[in-house]
Amino acid sequence: xxxxxxxxxxxxxxxxxxxxxxxxxxxxxxxxxxxxxxxxxxxxxxxxxxxxxxxxxxxxxxxxxxxxxxxxxxxxxxxxxxxxxxxxxxxxxxxxxxxxxxxxxxxxxxxxxxxxxxx
Ligand SMILES: *[C@@H]1O[C@H](CO)[C@@H](O)[C@H](O)[C@H]1NC(C)=O
Numbered sequence: 711x712x713x714x715x716x717x718x719x720x721x722x723x724x725x726x727x728x729x730x731x732x733x734x735x736x737x738x739x740x741x742x743x744x745x746x747x748x749x750x751x752x753x754x755x756x757x758x759x760x761x762x763x764x765x766x767x768x769x770x771x772x773x774x775x776x777x778x779x780x781x782x783x784x785x786x787x788x789x790x791x792x793x794x795x796x797x798x799x800x801x802x803x804x805x806x807x808x809x810x811x812x813x814x815x816x817x818x819x820x821x822x823x824x825x826x827x828x829x
Pocket of ligand 1: 770773780
């Protein structure tokens with residue numbers, strides 16, 4: 711399984727023709743130094759417990775090894791107490807001023823998502 715994040719940013723905004731190239735690539739553990747886990751209250755008031763990176767790693771919600779990266783919600787706890795199910799919310803450390811395209815190659819894990827298919 712390969713998890714691959716590629717961000718495309720406009721090369722030269724002043725050029726008339728749209729020209730794009732990959733500006734950042736994160737594979738497996740690269741991700742841990744380049745993205746921030748936001749342990750915040752859900753801005754949409756959902757029933758979720760966003761955890762920081764140390765907690766996400768300790769609880770195996772975030773798993774990075776080699777070219778593998780797994781990000782997931784806690785799908786093994788029945789009826790989690792308030793504020794809700796532990797999960798991860800991530801923000802890139804880099805700031806992009808023009809275009810951002812995120813390309814992710816992934817495999818869905820977890821019995822709760824077993825019947826979900828993604829293109
Ligand atoms: C953490 O998750 C990864 C990916 O699903 C798995 O391979 C690994 O065995 C898990 N580690 C523990 C300690 O459960």
